[in-house]
Amino acid sequence: MPEPINAAFSDYLTRCQQRIEAALPALLGQAGSEFCDGDAQQALSRLFDAHRYALLGGGKRVRASLVYATADALGVNQNIDAALDTLAAAVEMIHAYSLVHDDLPAMDDDDLRRGQATCHIAFDEATAILVGDGLQSRAFELISDCPSIPADTRLAMVRLLAAASGPRGMVGGQAIDLEAVNRELDLNGLQTMHQLKTGALIRAAVGLGALAGGASADQQQQLDRYSRAIGLAFQVQDDILDVESSTETLGKTQGADLARNKPTFPSLLGMAGAKALASELDQQAQSALAGFGESAAPLRALSRYIIARQH
Numbered sequence: 001m002p003e004p005i006n007a008a009f010s011d012y013l014t015r016c017q018q019r020i021e022a023a024l025p026a027l028l029g030q031a032g033s034e035f036c037d038g039d040a041q042q043a044l045s046r047l048f049d050a051h052r053y054a055l056l057g058g059g060k061r062v063r064a065s066l067v068y069a070t071a072d073a074l075g076v077n078q079n080i081d082a083a084l085d086t087l088a089a090a091v092e093m094i095h096a097y098s099l100v101h102d103d104l105p106a107m108d109d110d111d112l113r114r115g116q117a118t119c120h121i122a123f124d125e126a127t128a129i130l131v132g133d134g135l136q137s138r139a140f141e142l143i144s145d146c147p148s149i150p151a152d153t154r155l156a157m158v159r160l161l162a163a164a165s166g167p168r169g170m171v172g173g174q175a176i177d178l179e180a181v182n183r184e185l186d187l188n189g190l191q192t193m194h195q196l197k198t199g200a201l202i203r204a205a206v207g208l209g210a211l212a213g214g215a216s217a218d219q220q221q222q223l224d225r226y227s228r229a230i231g232l233a234f235q236v237q238d239d240i241l242d243v244e245s246s247t248e249t250l251g252k253t254q255g256a257d258l259a260r261n262k263p264t265f266p267s268l269l270g271m272a273g274a275k276a277l278a279s280e281l282d283q284q285a286q287s288a289l290a291g292f293g294e295s296a297a298p299l300r301a302l303s304r305y306i307i308a309r310q311h
Contacts, residue, residue, distance in 0.1 A: 009301035016065040020092060021056075023085035027142060028055055028093075050123045050131045055096045058114045060309070062234070063095055063205040064088035065302060070209025070223060073289075073296040080212050083148045087157070087208045090139040094165050095201060097135035100128050102174065110256065112247070136165070149212065157211055164204035173197025177262070185263040191232060198238070199231025218291070225288035230303050233281035237307050239264040240274055245310060278307040 030048050067088040076084070103110040103118040104125060111121050120128035143149075143157050163169055173196030180193065206227035210220050239257065243266050247254040257264050265274040285303040289296050 006301070009298065009305065012069075012298050012301070013065055013305070016068050017061045019068070019085065020061050020064040020088050024056060024089055024092065025052070027086065027089040028052065028138065046123075047127065047130060047134070050119060050127050051134055053122055054100050054119045054128075054131050055093060055135060057116055059092075059096075060311075061092065062302070062306070063091045063201060066202065066205040066227075066299075067091060067209040067212075069296075069298040069302055070206045071213045073292055073299050074210065074213030074215055074219065075295060076213050079148050083146050084209070084212060086142050086146045087212060088205075090142050090161060091201065091205045091208065093135040093139040093142075094161065094170075094204075097132040097139075098165070098170055098174075098201070100135070101132040104128060107174070107178070108256070108260070153211055157208055160207050160211070161204050164200040164207075169196055169200035169204075170198075173200065180263055182261045183263070185268070187268060190263055190265065190268060194235040195228065195232055198235040199228060202231035202234060203227040222288050222291055226285045226299065226303070229281045229285035229288065230306050233278050233285070233303070234306050236265045236274055236278045236281065237309065239266055240271065240278070241309075241311065243271065282307050 028048075028051060065088075068084055071081070071084055099113060100119045102108050103113055104120055111118055113119075116122070118128075119131055123131075139161065140158055143154055143161065146154060149157070165171065167175070173193050176189075176193040177197055180189075185193065203224065206223050207220075210223050215223060242254060242257050242264065245254055258267075265277060269277060282303050286300055289300055292299075
């Protein structure tokens with residue numbers, strides 16, 4: 001049974017969520033009128049409306065919180081602290097783009113996300129594709145233009161996020177996921193799929209915070225072990241909730257994986273086995289942070305939150 005979330009962490013998570021929610025609109029930007037007008041401007045305005053719909057429609061903001069919490073664990077100076085919003089926003093933009101594309105009819109064909117109509121339902125399929133493309137490119141633009149981070153560090157951050165979101169990361173995991181419908185995967189195959197599809201971006205969030213905080217090589221290895229564990233735990237809990245929760249609580253269609261005959265951790269291990277795996281992964285995450293002090297308390301609590309959350 002996961003430990004209950006204490007009030008101190010609940011307050012910390014709320015502050016992280018409020019911080020990124022306040023930062024996202026300005027960092028996304030809006031359609032400018034300096035290079036077009038009339039019908040062209042109207043088309044761009046609609047496109048940016050769709051960007052805002054996809055990005056600002058709520059969510060747990062776990063990935064942004066991981067950027068902040070990792071930097072807090074390392075202790076960042078004031079100059080870099082101001083850049084954390086940029087890094088957190090970049091991760092959330094990549095995540096939002098992946099959800100928009102994931103929901104398309106050619107992918108998972110979902111019509112509900114975060115309690116509202118998916119982007120292609122609220123707008124149209126072509127616009128949703130452009131929104132995903134735009135959010136992805138904006139994420140890299142933000143990092144590359146962040147002046148308070150040294151150029152060599154920015155390059156490392158761009159490389160990290162690109163690898164996590166590309167064919168050796170999130171996109172590769174989605175390809176495996178599409179091929180897995182109506183097929184059986186063994187535990188190793190299922191873990192590989194979700195380490196890429198879900199875990200890669202979570203690892204990137206922690207990795208960006210580590211680079212911003214100037215983590216040593218040893219600290220980066222410890223944080224990578226932590227992020228690998230929580231990245232997989234996140235998906236295990238998602239699979240559990242897909243069975244045990246409701247559409248109203250999840251904000252997306254409950255039972256969707258079962259309806260599509262997709263392999264999941266409960267279908268492979270049973271519900272008790274899936275919950276045991278989630279607990280084991282949390283223990284691995286806690287162990288990975290053994291070399292960190294009290295400043296890593298939010299990271300420890302985030303791991304517990306991931307396997308205790310109800311949506």
